[in-house]
Amino acid sequence: MNSLSRTQKLQANPLARPRQARPALVHMRGDYLGSSLRIERNVLRIGRGSDAELRLENDDEASRLHAKVERCETPTGHFQYWLTDLRSTNGTQLNGIPLVPGEPVLLHDGDKFSIGRHILKFTFLDDIDEEFHRRITDLITHDDLTGLLTRKSFILEMEREMARSTRYGHSFGLLMMDIDYFKRVNDTHGHLVGSQVLREVAGVIRQTLRDSDVAGRYGGEEYIALLPETDRVRAHEAGERIRMAIESVPFTASLHDPRAKLHLTISIGISSYPSDATRVNDLIERADEAMYEAKRRGRNLVQVSGQSPAMRATPPSVPAPPAWSALEADSPTEHHTIEQPRPAGEM
Numbered sequence: 409m410n411s412l413s414r415t416q417k418l419q420a421n422p423l424a425r426p427r428q429a430r431p432a433l434v435h436m437r438g439d440y441l442g443s444s445l446r447i448e449r450n451v452l453r454i455g456r457g458s459d460a461e462l463r464l465e466n467d468d469e470a471s472r473l474h475a476k477v478e479r480c481e482t483p484t485g486h487f488q489y490w491l492t493d494l495r496s497t498n499g500t501q502l503n504g505i506p507l508v509p510g511e512p513v514l515l516h517d518g519d520k521f522s523i524g525r526h527i528l529k530f531t532f533l534d535d536i537d538e539e540f541h542r543r544i545t546d547l548i549t550h551d552d553l554t555g556l557l558t559r560k561s562f563i564l565e566m567e568r569e570m571a572r573s574t575r576y577g578h579s580f581g582l583l584m585m586d587i588d589y590f591k592r593v594n595d596t597h598g599h600l601v602g603s604q605v606l607r608e609v610a611g612v613i614r615q616t617l618r619d620s621d622v623a624g625r626y627g628g629e630e631y632i633a634l635l636p637e638t639d640r641v642r643a644h645e646a647g648e649r650i651r652m653a654i655e656s657v658p659f660t661a662s663l664h665d666p667r668a669k670l671h672l673t674i675s676i677g678i679s680s681y682p683s684d685a686t687r688v689n690d691l692i693e694r695a696d697e698a699m700y701e702a703k704r705r706g707r708n709l710v711q712v713s714g715q716s717p718a719m720r721a722t723p724p725s726v727p728a729p730p731a732w733s734a735l736e737a738d739s740p741t742e743h744h745t746i747e748q749p750r751p752a753g754e755m
Contacts, residue, residue: 429532431489433477434541438526439466439564442544444533447489452477454523455494458575466567470524471496477530478512489515489530498524551625553603554610559632562624566634566688569622573636573681581635581643584677584695585613585650588707590629593670597661604660609672612657616650632692640680640712647676647710655708673708675699684713 431447445462454462457472464470474496480488490512493500500507502521507513515530522528533541549561557565566582573580587593587609594602606629613623613631626632633650635643651674658669677699685691694713702711 429534429537431479431487432531432533432538433462434529434531434533436520436527436529438464438524440526440545442541442548444538444541446533446538447477447479450479453494454528455496456524464524464526465571466564467524467526469498470526471498474523475500475507475521477515491515491519491521491530496523554607554625556610556614556631557622557624559624559626562622562626562632562634563688565622565624566691569634569636570681570686570688570691578637579639579683580681581638581640581646582679582681582691582695583631583633583635583643583647583650584626584679584692584699585631585633585647586675586699586703587629587654588673588675588703590672593672597670600663601660604663605670605672608657608659609654609674612653613650616653617646621646632695640678640683643678643680644710644712647678650674651676651708651710675702675707676710677702677713678710679713 432444433447433452434444435441449461452462453460453473453476454464454470455472455474456464456467456470460473464474471494473494475491475493478490478492480490482488491500491502491507492512493507493509495509499509500521500523502513502515503519507521517531519530520527521530549557551558556562569580572578587605590602590605593605606625609629610623610625610631613633617623617633617635620636622634622636624632633646635646638646654672654674657672659672660668661670662668677695677697679685679691679694679698681691684694698711698713702709705711
């Protein structure tokens, strides 16, 4: 193939055709690393306050309304984008140079500006670019085994919910969950089966929770969930639904024999904001303490922080768990069910 025909073929490739690119801000450093936001309004205000269209709520070095990006139409019908520092406390830097407060500066493709602990890049993204950034964000924020939020991402969500609940006077529940005797799964069936079980348990938790709830993998066989606008009683009911679902689902016991199943239980501790704590780490600690209290009382229990004793009986208002089509067994007698031994001292 000569060079001319090769060039002609490349020009005919649909991927080589020009695509519409849209102005956007990409998070280069900070809590939202890798994520992008289209600039679709004439004024985009940035800061940690609730009035900002782009909120950096966990950045105490950013002012409530720190800076703004303005879209201005030129006489030729094109748009220009201008960055202005809104007389912030700590200032705004564009490509390392401090801005004069109140004086707009024209943005060019690739410009980077810093606000507090965050760095944002002004650029133009097409559909492929946006999909790339979505996938990068997903890889950063989600656990690759279970698909739940990573511990760090979950805590960021918890901080946002705590700020929102404080502002509007709402409560929320926190569930700390740990699979009982999970070490026996790895020791008996191997780590590949153990990984599959962790994935399946995460799926059950995700299906049991509401769409508005947030679930994460806290570490190892520990999971954590945040239930917005949920009081202590409703959080207990949600915990019972998860406990019952885990207890009723047959989980993978062999990667080679689909009939081989094992049965698990889970211990759950619950804390409530703001009644149990008003700081993130303290609220997690209260839920963790309640979860270990459930372990001490016999496991397969839901324990609410500050309440005793933990109860295995389902509260009257909790309905039976739904049918789990993805993991459903035909009947217990048609499977090789493997009962797990209960050695003393194991969690």
